[in-house]
Amino acid sequence: MADTSQSDDMSPGARSGLSARWHRLSIRQKQVVWAWAFLAVPIVFYVVVRFYPTGNAFVLSFQEWNLLGSREWVGFENYVDLWNDPVFWIVFVNTFEYLIIGTPISLVISFFVAYHLDKVRFMHGTIRALYFLPFMTSAVAMAWVWRWFYQPVPIGVFNNFLAQFGIPQIEFLQSTSIALPAVLAPAVWAGLGFQVIIFMAGLRAIPPTYYEAARVDGVSNWTMLWEITLPLLKPTIVFLVVFSSIGFLRIFDHVFNMTTNNPGGPLNSTKPLVLMIYETAFGGRSQMGAAAAQTVVLFVILLIVSLVQLRILRDR
Amino acid sequence: MFSGLRTTVAATAVSASALFAAAPAMAEVEIEYWQYFFDARVTAMEQLIENFEAANPDITVTMTHFPYANYRTQVAAAIPAGEGPDVVQLFYGWLNDYVEADLIQPLPADVFSPAEIEAEFFPMVSAMEQDGQYWALPTAVRSLALFYNERLFEAAGIDGPPETLDELVEIAAALTERDGAGNITQVGLTTGMTAQDHHWFREVLVRQFGGSPYSDDYRTVTYNDDAGRAALEFYTDLQEEHGVTQVLFMDEPQAAFRAGRAGMHIDGSFRIGALNDTRGLNWGVAELPAGSDGTRSNYSSYWVNAITSQAEGEKYDAAVLFMEYITSPEAMEIWLEVVGELPARQAVGMTDENANDPVYGPFIRGLAYANTTRFADESAQRQLMVEMVERVQLQGASVADSLATAAEAEQALLDDYYGE
Known part of the structure; x- marks a missing residue:
C-alpha cells in the first residue's frame, strides 16, 4: 500500500507475464486449468457450507455456548454429561429401534412389491406411480395426516373403525410401547416408493437368459429367487440397506410432526437422536456445545453402522 | 406518565428541534425495531410507529420482523455484529440471557423510574428489574x-x-x-x-x-x-x-x-x-x-421491549423516546384493541370499562393476583x-x-x- 508507484509498475508486467504463461500451456494443461476453475465453485461452496461447519461442530462439542454469549472451553464435559444423561440412553435405544425395525421391514416390503410389480403388465406405470407418490409427498403433511389417523374417537380414522366393531381403543401415540412403531409406519411407507423403483431397476438389470436357462433345467420359482435373483441383486441390496439405515438413523421430521406438542413423547419413547439434538440446540437454553457433542456421537454411529454394513454385505 | 414535567420538557425540546431543523441533537435519526412475526402484533406496531413518527418527525423507526422460530438466533447473531436493532422485543423469560450477553442496556432511571414503574405497572413486571434498574418493559401482558x-x-x-x-x-x-x-x-x-x-x-x-x-x-x-x-x-x-x-x-x-x-x-x-x-x-x-x-x-407472561447495547448517541435518545411511547397508556389502548393483549399498566387495564368487559374482564381481573x-x-x-x-x-x-x-x-x- 505504501509503495504505490512500484505496484503500478509491476501490474502490467505481471499481467503480460501471466498471459504469456497461459499461451505457453498445452491444450491439455489448459483444460486442466479450466476444469479446476469450474470445480473451484462447488469446492468453495462445500468447504464453506459443509466442511467448515462440520469442523466447527467438532470444536464446539468441547465448548459451552448459548448463542448469545461467548464460547467457553469445557473439555469433555459435554460428552460426560451426555453419558450420564438417562434420556440419552433411551434416545440411543430408540434410534436403533428405528433402524432395526425400519430397515428390514421396509426392504422386505419393497422387494416383495418390486418383485411382483415387475411381473405385472396391466397398468404397470400407474401402480408404480401410486407406490412412488408417498415418496414425493411432503413428510410434514404426511405426518400430520397420520397423526390425525391415530387419534382416539371421535376424530381418529383407525380408532373410529375399531369402535364400530366394538374393539377397544388403541392409544397409538399416547402409549410408551406402541408409539414408536406407530410413528415409524408412515416413515416406512414414505420411503417405499423409492426402494421399489431401485429394486425394479436392479431386477431389470438381471439378464433374462439366466432365468431361461434355469427354466430349461426345470428349476422352481423359489430356487430361481434364492439362487439367481437375490445374489445378483446384491449391489442393489447393499445400496438400499446403507441408504435406508442412514435414513432411519436420522429420522426426525415424522417424529417431530407427529409429536410436536410433546416432542419425542410420551416419556421420550419415540425420541430419536436428531430430535434430541434439535431440542438441545434450539430449545429454551440453546446449549449449542452439548448439541454439537450429540451430533458428533450421531456422526460416529452413522459412520460405524455404514462401515459395518458395507463390510458384511460386500465380503460374502 | 413518568413525569409530567419531564414529558413537557422533552416535547418542547423535540418541537424546538423541529423548528430549528439544523439542530444537531435530533437531526433525522433512524432507529430500527425488531420483533417476531405475528400478524396482529405487526399491525399494532405499525400503528404505534406511525403515531410516534407523527409526534417526532425527525425520527424514523424501521420495523423488521422474523419468524418466531428464527427470532432468537437472528437477534443473537446481529447485535454483537453491530447490525441489529436499537429497540428489540424479547420474551420476559429471556431477560437473564440478554443481560448476561450484554445485548441490552438498562433503561435510564430518570425517564423510567423504578418506583413509578412499580406503582403503575402490574406487579409481575417487577421481574424486569435487576440490581435496582429496569432493563425492559412490556406494552401488554397476558393471563x-x-x-x-x-x-x-x-x-x-x-x-x-x-x-x-x-x-x-x-x-x-x-x-x-x-x-x-x-x-x-x-x-x-x-x-x-x-x-x-x-x-x-x-x-x-x-x-x-x-x-x-x-x-x-x-x-x-x-x-x-x-x-x-x-x-x-x-x-x-x-x-x-x-x-x-x-x-x-x-x-x-x-x-x-x-x-x-x-x-x-x-x-x-x-x-x-x-x-x-x-x-x-x-x-x-x-x-x-x-x-x-x-x-x-x-x-401471567409477557413480551417486553428493551434498548439494545448498540444504540448510542442520538440513536439512544431516539430509542428512549420510542420506548417511552410504546409503554405509554395510549400505546397500550391500541395494543389491546388490535392484538387483544392486556395493558401492562394497572390504570389502563383496571378501568371500569376494561375490567367489566365480558371478554377481557376476567383476564384483567386475573392480573391483579397473577404470578409470573x-x-x-x-x-x-x-x-x-x-x-x-x-x-x-x-x-x-x-x-x-x-x-x-x-x-x-x-x-x-x-x-x-x-x-x-
Whole structure:
C-alpha cells in the first residue's frame, strides 16, 4: 500500500507475464486449468457450507455456548454429561429401534412389491406411480395426516373403525410401547416408493437368459429367487440397506410432526437422536456445545453402522 | 406518565428541534425495531410507529420482523455484529440471557423510574428489574382464564361458569359425554400439560392447595410437598377418578374447544382472536376457579421491549423516546384493541370499562393476583410437567413418586442454569 508507484509498475508486467504463461500451456494443461476453475465453485461452496461447519461442530462439542454469549472451553464435559444423561440412553435405544425395525421391514416390503410389480403388465406405470407418490409427498403433511389417523374417537380414522366393531381403543401415540412403531409406519411407507423403483431397476438389470436357462433345467420359482435373483441383486441390496439405515438413523421430521406438542413423547419413547439434538440446540437454553457433542456421537454411529454394513454385505 | 414535567420538557425540546431543523441533537435519526412475526402484533406496531413518527418527525423507526422460530438466533447473531436493532422485543423469560450477553442496556432511571414503574405497572413486571434498574418493559401482558362453551352449558342446564374447583369438577361431569363403548366423545374440561395446564398447575393449583411452586427467586423448587401432591392428585383425578377429561382429547385442547367438543378450556388471552374467528361457537370467559378456601391465583407472561447495547448517541435518545411511547397508556389502548393483549399498566387495564368487559374482564381481573414464573428453560420445564402426568397415567406411577421425580429433575435444571 505504501509503495504505490512500484505496484503500478509491476501490474502490467505481471499481467503480460501471466498471459504469456497461459499461451505457453498445452491444450491439455489448459483444460486442466479450466476444469479446476469450474470445480473451484462447488469446492468453495462445500468447504464453506459443509466442511467448515462440520469442523466447527467438532470444536464446539468441547465448548459451552448459548448463542448469545461467548464460547467457553469445557473439555469433555459435554460428552460426560451426555453419558450420564438417562434420556440419552433411551434416545440411543430408540434410534436403533428405528433402524432395526425400519430397515428390514421396509426392504422386505419393497422387494416383495418390486418383485411382483415387475411381473405385472396391466397398468404397470400407474401402480408404480401410486407406490412412488408417498415418496414425493411432503413428510410434514404426511405426518400430520397420520397423526390425525391415530387419534382416539371421535376424530381418529383407525380408532373410529375399531369402535364400530366394538374393539377397544388403541392409544397409538399416547402409549410408551406402541408409539414408536406407530410413528415409524408412515416413515416406512414414505420411503417405499423409492426402494421399489431401485429394486425394479436392479431386477431389470438381471439378464433374462439366466432365468431361461434355469427354466430349461426345470428349476422352481423359489430356487430361481434364492439362487439367481437375490445374489445378483446384491449391489442393489447393499445400496438400499446403507441408504435406508442412514435414513432411519436420522429420522426426525415424522417424529417431530407427529409429536410436536410433546416432542419425542410420551416419556421420550419415540425420541430419536436428531430430535434430541434439535431440542438441545434450539430449545429454551440453546446449549449449542452439548448439541454439537450429540451430533458428533450421531456422526460416529452413522459412520460405524455404514462401515459395518458395507463390510458384511460386500465380503460374502 | 413518568413525569409530567419531564414529558413537557422533552416535547418542547423535540418541537424546538423541529423548528430549528439544523439542530444537531435530533437531526433525522433512524432507529430500527425488531420483533417476531405475528400478524396482529405487526399491525399494532405499525400503528404505534406511525403515531410516534407523527409526534417526532425527525425520527424514523424501521420495523423488521422474523419468524418466531428464527427470532432468537437472528437477534443473537446481529447485535454483537453491530447490525441489529436499537429497540428489540424479547420474551420476559429471556431477560437473564440478554443481560448476561450484554445485548441490552438498562433503561435510564430518570425517564423510567423504578418506583413509578412499580406503582403503575402490574406487579409481575417487577421481574424486569435487576440490581435496582429496569432493563425492559412490556406494552401488554397476558393471563389465563376459563373459556366455556355457552351452548353446551345451556344444553346441560347449567347456569354459569364454576366459581370453585369443586364446582369445576361437578360441572365438567355434567358436560362429559361418552359413546356406547365408554369412549369419551365430549370432554367437560380440556387438559394437557403441553398446552397451558403446566402454568395452571404450577402457579394456580399448587398455591390453591396451600403450597408455593418455587422459592421467591424461583431458584428452588418447593412444590414437592403435601400441597403439591394434593394439586397433582386433583389434576390427574380429573381423568383417572372423575373421568371428565382425557389428556390431549382431539389432539390439542384448543382444537377440542373450537370444535365444540369441550365444555370448558383453560387458555390465555391470546386465544381470543382465534376463538372470535370460529363460526358457530358461542363462548364465554370466566376467571379461573378459586380454591376451596377462596384462594385465587393466575399466571401471567409477557413480551417486553428493551434498548439494545448498540444504540448510542442520538440513536439512544431516539430509542428512549420510542420506548417511552410504546409503554405509554395510549400505546397500550391500541395494543389491546388490535392484538387483544392486556395493558401492562394497572390504570389502563383496571378501568371500569376494561375490567367489566365480558371478554377481557376476567383476564384483567386475573392480573391483579397473577404470578409470573421465572423460567430457566420454559420448554424443558414444561416437558417435566408433561412427563410427570404421563408417568402417572401411562406407567402407573404414584402421584407422590412422580411429583418427587419431577421436582428433582427441575431442581437439577435450575441449579445447572444458575451455575450452582
